[in-house]
Amino acid sequence: MADPITMLALASTAVSAVGAVQQANAQKAQAEYNAAVARNNAIISAQNEADIIQRGEVARDIQRTRIEQTIGAARAAIAGSGLLLEGGEETTTGALLGDLQTAGQFDIMTLKANVDREARRARIEGGQFQAQAGLFDLQASSISPMLAGAAAGFSRASSLSNIFAPNTPTFGGAPSRSLRPPAIPADLLG
Secondary structure, eight states: OOOHHHHHHHHHHHHHHHHHHHHHHHHHHHHHHHHHHHHHHHHHHHHHHHHHHHHHHHHHHHHHHHHHHHHHHHHHHHHHTTOOOOSGGGSHHHHHHHHHHHHHHHHHHHHHHHHHHHHHHHHHHHHHHHHHHHHHHHHHHHOOHHHHHHHHHHHHHHHHHHHHSTTOBOTTSSBOOOSSOOOOOHHHHO
């Protein structure tokens, strides 16, 4: 049967290895979770983009209706005041109606530009979330719990071997340091 110190050292090595495996499993699970969250955020960004585009189309339709109503009200006011509506853009009434139409189209174009900018932002954000998910996937795939456990076990075993075999030469040929105190010469003891 092995001595108790050796048994404790082996148990300590095993605990270190198991702890490293558990820590690596936790890191891998966290990276996988973060990848899933980033993928969900990318989906939400795509949904936001579609919603922005749809709301933009509705806003432009509403603006077109307002323009038509404004022009209709202006035509009614012009006709009600006894002015001629015919005569083209050369007349004052024609120029007024043309200006209303131009201003309305400018508003519609501004709405479209704003919607396109918001949709582009959502599309870029979704791409960033996809890239982030890819990085987290790569991080998760690079974590090996068994390798982490083996590395921790070997590292612990290596440090324990220095304690239990203090005068073993290392790669350079010099003995490793010992935790044991140096021996007291016999002539000093007695």
